[in-house]
Amino acid sequence: MAIPWDRKIDAYAEQVRVILRTVGELSITLGVILMLFCAYLLWGTSAYTERMQLVLQQELTEEKPKDDKSGKIAKIELGKAVALLRIPRLGRDYKYAVVEGVDQEHLKKGPGHYPGSAMPGQVGNFVLSGHRTTYAAPFNRIDELRRGDEIIIEAREARYTYRVTSQDIVEPNEIDVIAPVPGKPDISPIRSFITMSTCHPEYSAAQRLIVYGVLKKTEERKV
Amino acid sequence: MYGWIWRKLPGGLGPRLLTAVVLAAVAGVVLWYAVFPLMEPAVTLDEVTVGK
Numbered sequence: 508m509a510i511p512w513d514r515k516i517d518a519y520a521e522q523v524r525v526i527l528r529t530v531g532e533l534s535i536t537l538g539v540i541l542m543l544f545c546a547y548l549l550w551g552t553s554a555y556t557e558r559m560q561l562v563l564q565q566e567l568t569e570e571k572p573k574d575d576k577s578g579k580i581a582k583i584e585l586g587k588a589v590a591l592l593r594i595p596r597l598g599r600d601y602k603y604a605v606v607e608g609v610d611q612e613h614l615k616k617g618p619g620h621y622p623g624s625a626m627p628g629q630v631g632n633f634v635l636s637g638h639r640t641t642y643a644a645p646f647n648r649i650d651e652l653r654r655g656d657e658i659i660i661e662a663r664e665a666r667y668t669y670r671v672t673s674q675d676i677v678e679p680n681e682i683d684v685i686a687p688v689p690g691k692p693d694i695s696p697i698r699s700f701i702t703m704s705t706c707h708p709e710y711s712a713a714q715r716l717i718v719y720g721v722l723k724k725t726e727e728r729k730v
Numbered sequence: 731m732y733g734w735i736w737r738k739l740p741g742g743l744g745p746r747l748l749t750a751v752v753l754a755a756v757a758g759v760v761l762w763y764a765v766f767p768l769m770e771p772a773v774t775l776d777e778v779t780v781g782k
Contacts, residue, residue: 548773609779636779679777679780680780682780682781704780706777706778710775710776712777
């Protein structure tokens with residue numbers, strides 16, 4: 508054997524050092540990437556929502572889709588604009604086009620309306636869901652809504668003003684909150700309600716924050 | 731790893747630094763616009779609907 512023992516040990520130690528250094532570098536890199544991903548979730552996803560909101564809000568200003576036979580407004584397709592949502596308590600500029608549908612792809616565009624729940628102003632429950640932390644976070648501050656606050660829904664045919672009645676925090680499977688009469692699935696409705704849901708607490712999928720309201724005023728639009 | 735990449739970069743300090751910054755920026759852009767959008771649906775920190 509030509510190589511002395513101490514040199515063998517040196518070579519071995521160098522190998523261990525290289526491996527440790529590489530593992531360390533990869534860990535730091537992964538950490539930086541995860542932080543970047545969090546930034547993407549909080550701010551990067553908003554860019555898409557803002558772009559889609561422009562499209563949806565444009566849709567609302569265009570000719571309303573009419574059903575020829577009845578003269579009523581045709582059913583709104585999934586992914587299309589339903590109405591404009593305004594909440595004065597959350598700022599004069601607070602304005603989101605509500606999209607039809609509550610699948611992931613729809614909620615990325617803005618607050619979504621549950622297909623099959625009442626349309627704006629109709630008797631029953633107009634149910635909306637919206638993101639709290641990602642995708643422009645339209646429902647981030649709905650926990651600040653107090654009893655009596657206005658929720659304004661500007662549909663193509665009329666402007667509906669709902670007033671907040673209460674708030675609740677429920678488990679994700681509590682489907683009763685979106686019943687035609689919120690919380691009372693066995694009763695058929697005689698009034699127009701609104702129910703808004705988002706995640707609770709922030710950054711969590713553990714529970715749902717629910718805001719309830721009831722229709723107070725309807726102003727028909729002049730055609 | 732980074733030492734190895736640094737040694738592979740051509741030129742002196744200036745060009746190496748520039749190349750390194752450009753490489754990092756490219757990695758960032760690819761992550762932000764290609765990888766993160768694919769990862770995002772798997773993260774359920776913002777589930778908002780009830781009864782699903």
